[in-house]
Amino acid sequence: MSATSVLINQINTATTTVVSSILSINFILGSVSLIFNIIIFTRPKLRQQPCSIYFLTSSYLNLFVIYIVLPVRIVSSSFNVDLANYNLIVCKIEFFLFFAVRATACWAIVFACVDRYFHSSSHAKFRRLSSLKIAKITVIIGSIIVSISYSHMLVYYIIKSAANQYGNVIPLCTDQNGNYATFIAFWHMMLYSLGPTISMFLFGCLTLYNLRTRRQIVPLGNETNRNIRRTDNQLLKMLAGQIFVIVIARLPSSFGRIYISLTQNIPKDTLRIAQENLALKTLSAVAYLTHSTTFYLYTLSGTLFRKEFWKLIRKICHFKNNNRRTKTTRQTQQLEEDNNEN
Template sequence: MSSVDVTIHQINTAVTAVVLFISIINFIFGGIGLIFNVLIFTRPSLRGEPCSLYFLFSTFFNLFFIFVIVPVRIVSEGFNMDLANFNLVICKTELFTFYIARTIPCWLIAFACADRYFKSSATINIRQISSYKIAKIAIGIIIIAIIILYSHMLIFYNISYVYDQFGNLTPACYGQKGIYRTFIAFWAMILYSLCPSLLMLLFGCLTLNNLHQHRKVIPMVPQNNHTIRRTDTQLSRMLAFQVLVIVISTLPFSIYRLYASFTISIPKDSLRLAKENLAYEIASMLTQFAHSTSFYLYTLTGSAFRKEFFKIIRQHRHQNRIGFTKAQDEIHQISMMPTHR
């Protein structure tokens, strides 16, 4: 075995091990965190906030990503089993569903940024756009629009033979060769990372501008309701850190997709294929953090979120303590009952 073959084998082995490790970590800790997100964003103190509704529905789609997409990736990488590479129906529906599930949460966070801008405006007509009813309508429009915008994948995705990281010709689920592969790379970059990220940054800057112009944001509630104003501030801070993670996590993957589409017709040796696979896996793994880390970001940056989390923990401990005490009392009563022999 030549030194090049040894290098290729080392790269591919390392990639598989790292992908499996990070995917399992994201599956366990991401899943636990997202379940807590659902419990917290449905609490009375946060449930009525439009921004919380965006966070909640974003969490639902992230749960699908963690509990469906990540396990499929673990099976594919760890056991080299991906039915999408051998069955056309699974190929089309799997990739279509996965693209939708990854994209919608980013747009929901972008609209949450827009909601923060509307709510921080000094103009009452603009502030009124930030409402629970409008948030529900916007979420429905986002879901339907993303499904329509990706619907062409059901037509143009097929199983074709490509060279894998070992230099072997294998079946894989890809878009049709030619212009469509370049189009889908641009399309995914625009919908998944570029447009949502730009909107997040735009509305984030506009919100900061509103806050600088008005030291005290004009709320939609009476001035003496300090709790709601404080909740708004905490939600804005949580949102800012979520935006930062999404931008950092999604852009490298989109850039790689563009590179792959532009170089698909260039002959590549096994070493280059292994290096490109390494770059792809790193970029792809980064996207997982955009979908799995929200709970930990919110806990670190939002005191209102953190308080609700601790309330849930205390209530659970209290219920367990009551249940344990009742069980002890029942055992004690049974032990005190007279026995008849």
């Protein structure tokens, strides 16, 4: 076996190990993260906030990513088994759903940024746009629009023969060659990473401007106003942390897809294919961190979120202690009754 063949095998082994490890870590982190997110955002302190509707929507969609998308990707990466490569209907539906759900989860956070902008406005007509009713309507309309934006994948995704990282020709569910491959790479980057990032940054800056303007116009006043502003600031910090993670985790993956689409007609040897496969799959696996780490991100960046989390933990511990005391009391009473009978 030549040195090149040995190197190719080592790269392919590293690809399987690295990608499977990253995806498995994401699965473990997300399984804990999203359950806590849903519980905390439905607590009385937060569930009346329109912003929480968007966070909840994103968490529910991320559950789909963690429990459906990731297992499929782990099996595909570890065992090279993916039904989408052998059934055209599964191919089209799988990639459409996986792309659309991930993008919708991201745009739900964008809607949260827009809500914070409206909520912080000094104009009453804009503040009225921050409401639970509008939040629910926005989630529905936004989900429909994102789904329509990816609907072309149901037409243009096909199963074709392609060389894998080992140089073997295998069936592969992927986009059509040519202009569509380049289009879907740029389109997904705009809808999944660059577009949401720019939108979040823009509305985050506008929200900061609104908050500073209102501080100059309206004094802090009573304790209620201070609490409201404190809550707004905490939610804004959580959004800022989300933007940071999206930038460092998603953009490299999007640029990698664009590179692959632009070089698809260039002849490549097996070594280059293996190297590009390692880079692209690793970047794609890292991108899932934005779906699995939201709880830890919110806990680090939001004091309000941490307080609600610790209240939940104390409530659970208190419930367990009460059950334990109740059980002990019943056992004691039963022993006393038995002794009296004797």
